[in-house]
Amino acid sequence: MGQNAYRKSEFSFTTENDVYLLNRNDEYYSNGFLFHYRFVPNKPDSSNKEIIDIELSHKFYTPDDLLYDEISELDRPYAGLLYAGISKSKFKNEHSRFKYGLVLGTTGKASGAEALQKWYHNAVGFKQPRGWQYQIKTALVLNATAEYNRQFTLVPKSMDFISSSSASLGTGHTNIAQNVDFRMGIINALRKSPFVNAVIGSQNPGKLGYVVFGYGVSYVIHDITVSGSLFNNDSPHTGRQMPWVSTFRAGWATGNEKTTFKIMFHWFSKDVQTARNDSYISFAFDFRLRNK
Numbered sequence: 001m002g003q004n005a006y007r008k009s010e011f012s013f014t015t016e017n018d019v020y021l022l023n024r025n026d027e028y029y030s031n032g033f034l035f036h037y038r039f040v041p042n043k044p045d046s047s048n049k050e051i052i053d054i055e056l057s058h059k060f061y062t063p064d065d066l067l068y069d070e071i072s073e074l075d076r077p078y079a080g081l082l083y084a085g086i087s088k089s090k091f092k093n094e095h096s097r098f099k100y101g102l103v104l105g106t107t108g109k110a111s112g113a114e115a116l117q118k119w120y121h122n123a124v125g126f127k128q129p130r131g132w133q134y135q136i137k138t139a140l141v142l143n144a145t146a147e148y149n150r151q152f153t154l155v156p157k158s159m160d161f162i163s164s165s166s167a168s169l170g171t172g173h174t175n176i177a178q179n180v181d182f183r184m185g186i187i188n189a190l191r192k193s194p195f196v197n198a199v200i201g202s203q204n205p206g207k208l209g210y211v212v213f214g215y216g217v218s219y220v221i222h223d224i225t226v227s228g229s230l231f232n233n234d235s236p237h238t239g240r241q242m243p244w245v246s247t248f249r250a251g252w253a254t255g256n257e258k259t260t261f262k263i264m265f266h267w268f269s270k271d272v273q274t275a276r277n278d279s280y281i282s283f284a285f286d287f288r289l290r291n292k
Helices: 113-124
Strands: 007-017 028-039 049-062 079-093 096-107 140-155 159-170 173-186 208-223 244-255 259-268 278-290
Touching (some): 028 278, 049 096
Antiparallel strands (some): 028 049, 049 079, 079 096, 159 173, 173 208
């Protein structure tokens, strides 16, 4: 029965938007769509497990008021970001993960963010943005990423905290970050936890459900959606990025061998000197496929 429950791959969809806060704001990190396909290349043994993650994501950023049409009025640059990525997660034991990958994408009109937001706002009757002509220009995004997660058990199967250290280097984003998350509920070891999208490649994990609270801090060297391309100053409007950005999150996750659902509230301090703090809500849905 355990072998029959083994699932080797999953599809995942995440939607992120500040409109889910129901405060009628549409600003800063305005919207994100993230698609993932994950699979286990080989059946894992007791000492090793690997997961390949293929991602396609679309994000866009706007100032605090979409009706402003003068550069001097914009407190954050308009920016679109479209990228694809591939990464590998390696689990050498039950309680740690190392993940590394590459991201390739583009900003500017080629990202499609301007066209999508204008179409969507027209379709649902929202106010039309007036400043996309000042957006961050088209530029190559090529990043290398790495992340290490370590789980520390407080109460077996019901309470823990997870340390996450990450770094990104490239033409799109260059930063380092440290996060700590506290979880309470029905939890599994990191090796088969939805916290790091690792339910696949495990025998039936049973029903899961937990609340999570986290805090993190990032040191930002370069953010293409704020300061534009590393190689030129062609963008008509850029901002001065904040070197230190802090984040807070709180959420809930539930699932079983077939599916996972996660909802998370995100707050982060301002990433542009002229802007304010920002927040949004994300919904994530994972659907796992049975191994043939």
